[in-house]
Amino acid sequence: MSGESSREKSKRYSAIKTRLFVADIFLSVVAIGAFQFILSRPVSRFAFGLHENFYLACLIYLAAFLAFVYMVGLPLNFYGSFLVERDFGLSRQDLGGWLWDEVKSVLLSFFLYAACIEGFYLILRNFPIYWWLIAAAVWIFFSVFLTRIMPVVLIPLFYRYSPIEDDSLKKRIMSLAKKTHIKLTQVCQIDFSRKTSKANAALVGLGSTRKVILADTLVNGFEPDEVEAVVAHELGHQKYLHIWQLLAFSSLVTFAGFFLLSRVAGRIVAVTGASGLSDIYILPLLVLLMLGFGLVLLPVQNWFSRLLEKQADSFTLRITGNPDSFIRVMSKLADMNLAEIDPSFLKKIFMYNHPPINERIEMARRQGSSSINR
Numbered sequence: 001m002s003g004e005s006s007r008e009k010s011k012r013y014s015a016i017k018t019r020l021f022v023a024d025i026f027l028s029v030v031a032i033g034a035f036q037f038i039l040s041r042p043v044s045r046f047a048f049g050l051h052e053n054f055y056l057a058c059l060i061y062l063a064a065f066l067a068f069v070y071m072v073g074l075p076l077n078f079y080g081s082f083l084v085e086r087d088f089g090l091s092r093q094d095l096g097g098w099l100w101d102e103v104k105s106v107l108l109s110f111f112l113y114a115a116c117i118e119g120f121y122l123i124l125r126n127f128p129i130y131w132w133l134i135a136a137a138v139w140i141f142f143s144v145f146l147t148r149i150m151p152v153v154l155i156p157l158f159y160r161y162s163p164i165e166d167d168s169l170k171k172r173i174m175s176l177a178k179k180t181h182i183k184l185t186q187v188c189q190i191d192f193s194r195k196t197s198k199a200n201a202a203l204v205g206l207g208s209t210r211k212v213i214l215a216d217t218l219v220n221g222f223e224p225d226e227v228e229a230v231v232a233h234e235l236g237h238q239k240y241l242h243i244w245q246l247l248a249f250s251s252l253v254t255f256a257g258f259f260l261l262s263r264v265a266g267r268i269v270a271v272t273g274a275s276g277l278s279d280i281y282i283l284p285l286l287v288l289l290m291l292g293f294g295l296v297l298l299p300v301q302n303w304f305s306r307l308l309e310k311q312a313d314s315f316t317l318r319i320t321g322n323p324d325s326f327i328r329v330m331s332k333l334a335d336m337n338l339a340e341i342d343p344s345f346l347k348k349i350f351m352y353n354h355p356p357i358n359e360r361i362e363m364a365r366r367q368g369s370s371s372i373n374r
Helices: 006-050 054-087 095-126 131-157 167-179 216-221 224-239 242-272 280-320 323-337 345-351 357-373
Strands: 187-190 201-204 211-215
Touching: 006 054, 006 280, 006 323, 006 345, 054 095, 054 280, 095 131, 131 201, 131 211, 131 242, 167 187, 167 224, 167 280, 187 216, 201 224, 211 216, 211 224, 216 224, 216 323, 224 242, 224 280, 224 323, 242 280, 280 323, 280 345, 280 357, 323 357
Parallel strands: 187 211
Antiparallel strands: 201 211
């Protein structure tokens, strides 16, 4: 829109994304509910008609269920992840590139969902008393496994790694790691610019697969002291073992979710007329219950994540001693990513796993002022 300021544009973008967030939840609930009450019974009969083996029939049923939910949500997904991103100048992908990424995402998601659901029923059918405890433990192990292989297997499906070519920047980053007494296994960049104009960074992986990943849009579009601030933030996550804290928090939520499901299992079976909790006919209902549980806990999960991000920000300001570069990088990232500077309270608790930009900048200003006054 001609003459539109970056702040106005970010507010408009955020408003659309908020509506898409709500619409996606609503549409998911409607699609899952529709499948449960209209299609689940005939699809489960069809699956077992094709093959008597429970696990093969389950795979057929799961494919139909996931395909239905995906197709119902596809128009909204296409609008939100392709049309809106291109309309705001954030996406650099053409339709073919978006479709190829979508195919890879669908296949990967199906593989992961199939592994989880087949494992869930295997445990449920063989351990009818303590299934919830075993299922939670296996889920946690699976989460750790995915976290470990993410940099090696998952990310390369969508982005290409490359070394940081600027030797002075590389030395600066390695020096920062040495200063913080953190063994840095690798710092690399990925080709964000091939798909988007946004900039980002992340600490991913565990142990020997741990990497600090910087978007090439960040490396090429920001000053060295600004990139250093971003890397320091990622090192802060490592310093305080935030990945492990998040995994521990997720583990508690997982145990609680499976335990509560075990408590209401009898009621679910009685109301639906299913042969038992392992009857695949009621899988969509179980998914709805877990989705509802996740939505109830979403504000708590986001709050915990924001707490860790704030701690990493504080570490950044202490270790770099340069609040001005931190403020600059926050402002530039907000402009590049069209992040809303000051979201409403409801947006913050339901949609933000990082502190809003205004809070991060204000903390940097306070810390800078306190340093000057000492």
